Amino acid sequence: MSSSSHGSQSPAQLRQAIRRGEWNKETSGLAPGFVQVNLVILPASDASDFHRFCQNNPKPCPLIAISEAGNPHVTALGADLDIRTDVPRYRVFHHGELVAEPNDVKDIWRDDLVTFAIGCSFTFEHSLIENGIAIRHIEQNRNVPMYRTTIPTTPAGNFHGPLVVSMRPMKAADAIRAIQITSRFPGVHGAPVHIGDPALIGIKNLAQPDYGDAVDVQPDELPVFWACGVTPQAALAKARPAVCITHAPGHMLLTDLRNSDYSIF
Amino acid sequence: MSSSSHGSQSPAQLRQAIRRGEWNKETSGLAPGFVQVNLVILPASDASDFHRFCQNNPKPCPLIAISEAGNPHVTALGADLDIRTDVPRYRVFHHGELVAEPNDVKDIWRDDLVTFAIGCSFTFEHSLIENGIAIRHIEQNRNVPMYRTTIPTTPAGNFHGPLVVSMRPMKAADAIRAIQITSRFPGVHGAPVHIGDPALIGIKNLAQPDYGDAVDVQPDELPVFWACGVTPQAALAKARPAVCITHAPGHMLLTDLRNSDYSIF
Incomplete structure (x- = not known):
């Protein structure tokens, strides 16, 4: 699959290409208009605490879908979706330590694994761009800058840690417009959590x-700061569960959900 | 009418008390929940230019209602309303110079006068307060601070001049919330026009x-800056029409319209 051929492909077609090993790169720009999600996969023994962590911290951890334990199919995200194969690159952690970055997790799949699909700022960035607001890290072809803050999350079980934020610099008028636009997306981080002096957070x-x-x-x-989906990864690093699987940064799961489904008006 | 008795009175009751000369003070806090408006009254010869000025600059000049020439009744604002008597204090300008501050304008009313009712930030401040956001100038029992900016208005005929803004200082989280709340009120100044460094405007x-x-x-x-209803007064001071009548600052016209009517969601 070449870069030039993927632009018009559906999320389902792209997932199948990823499953066949034809795409193992970052997913930014693929299937524009469709939701990409952060993944956290945990054994059932840790899953209920993590679920409560998401519930307690909806701005950094907007939960889009959760699977049944052991079921690698999450039909809410895509009819044919197989969570074991449909992400271009995974990260596997044992007790909080990165042990592998495989392109599928078929071999290590277990009957007790629960999948959490967590919203991603790609969804609101798509809308910012459609509204004519330039996004610096995209202009500069970089990853979005993210920062640990002194704002605590609300803990659940072993899961705790700082709120992590992403930052996008904007002129004031664009910042005001960006607050309006991202407020439409409460299910994918929503409005910023801070604006202005970074030292205050x-x-x-x-x-x-x-x-x-x-x-x-x-x-x-x-600088305009949004709650960031890396927050749960920071909490996972502290909780150090025996096993945890995530997507590799930037290598997201493509879903059949539309970004517009997450706009409340 | 005492301060203690007016709290429960309707806008129509309050207008009648004002008409009888029983209230000639500022109107802040009267008839909470109802729209108060800025007034500009001009001869028909200037009115069409001023109407276009409002049309061209809706954020500082949100036009709520316009009268027929010579008709002192504006039923869209209140069934019994008489624009000649129902404002606690007026200002009369000749060629841009303040010549009188009467409590009614019955004696100087003319058959060619057109009344413009322009939205006021009291409407969104009511909603900010209801949402738990403190407003500094109210806490400090002062008038809101207002500033001429280097942002030009779009001229119409003789009417031109700088955008005037009001400023409310807030912590970042309150500023973000205030942008959301005031965005609901596009018909009464709406979202801020600037946030942060004052020098940039x-x-x-x-x-x-x-x-x-x-x-x-x-x-x-x-500092959070909103387009301000004093902008048309700055334009009037430059245009210097032969005759102009306005409300005296803070002495607004009380209408039967509800603030909530101006919230789009």
């Missing part, structure tokens, strides 16, 4: 993100 | 407003 240096890449911020711009 | 010193009173701004707060 414990960020010392915008040029040194904790995840992703730094981007340029101009003197006439405000 | 030509404001040199927040402590020296061009209209109203300065308020305290804390280090962890952002």
Whole structure:
């Protein structure tokens, strides 16, 4: 599958190409208009705590779907979807340590694994772009800069940790418009959690993100901060469950859900 | 009419008390939940230019109603309303110069006068307060600080001039919430026009407003700027029409319209 041929393919076609091993790269820009999700897969013994963690922290952990234990099919996300094969690259953690980055998890699948599909900022970025708001990290062909804050999450069981935020610099008028647009998407991070002085939420240096890449911020711009889907990964790193599988950063699960389904008006 | 007795009165009852000369003070806090409006009254010869000025600049000049020339009744605002008597204090300008501040304009009413009722930030402030957002100038019992900016209005005929903005300082989370709330009210100034650095819109010193009173701004707060209904008054001061009547600052016209009628969701 070439870059030029994938633009018009449906999410289902793309998942099948990924399943066949024909696409193992990042998914940004694939199937525009359709929801891409963060994945967290945990044994049932940890799943109920993690489910409560998502419930307690809906802005960073907007839960789109949850599977039955052991069932690799999540039909709410796609009729044919197989969670074991349909992500371009996975990360496998044992007790919080990264042990592998496979292209499928068929061999290590277990009957007690529960899949959590968590909303991703790609959904609202799509709408920002459609509304003419430039996104710096996309312009600069970088990953979005992300930062650990001093804002705590609400813990559940072993899951706890700081709120992680993504940052997009904007001129004030665009920031106001971006607040309006992302407010339409409460199910995928929603409105920003902070705007302006990074120090007020414990960020010392915008040029040194904790995840992703730094981007340029101009003197006439405000940094705008959204709750970020990396927050559950930070909590997982602290909880150190015996087994955990996630997508590799940027290598998301493509679903049949439309971004517009997550806009409340 | 005492301060203690007016709280439960309807806008129509209050207009009648004003008409009888029993209330000639500011109207802030009267008839909570009902729309108060800015007034501009002009001869028909100037009215069509001013009407286009409002049309061209809807954020600072949100037109709620316009009268027939010479008709002092604006039933869209209140069945019994008489524009000549129902405002606690007026200002009369000749060629842009303030010549009188009467409590009624019966004696100077003319058959060619057109009344413009322009929305007022009281409408969205009511909703901010109901949503638990403190408003500094109300806390400090002052008038809202207002500033001329370097943002031009779109001219119409002789009417032109700078956008005037009102400023409310808020913590970032409240500012984000205030953007959401005021976005619901596109017919009464709507979302802010600027947030953050005042210099970017030509404001040199927040402590020296061009209209109203300065308020305290804390280090962890952002100034949030809304288009302001004083903008048309600044344009009138430049256009210098032969005759113009307005309300005196803070002495608004009480209408039977509900603030909630101006919330789009």
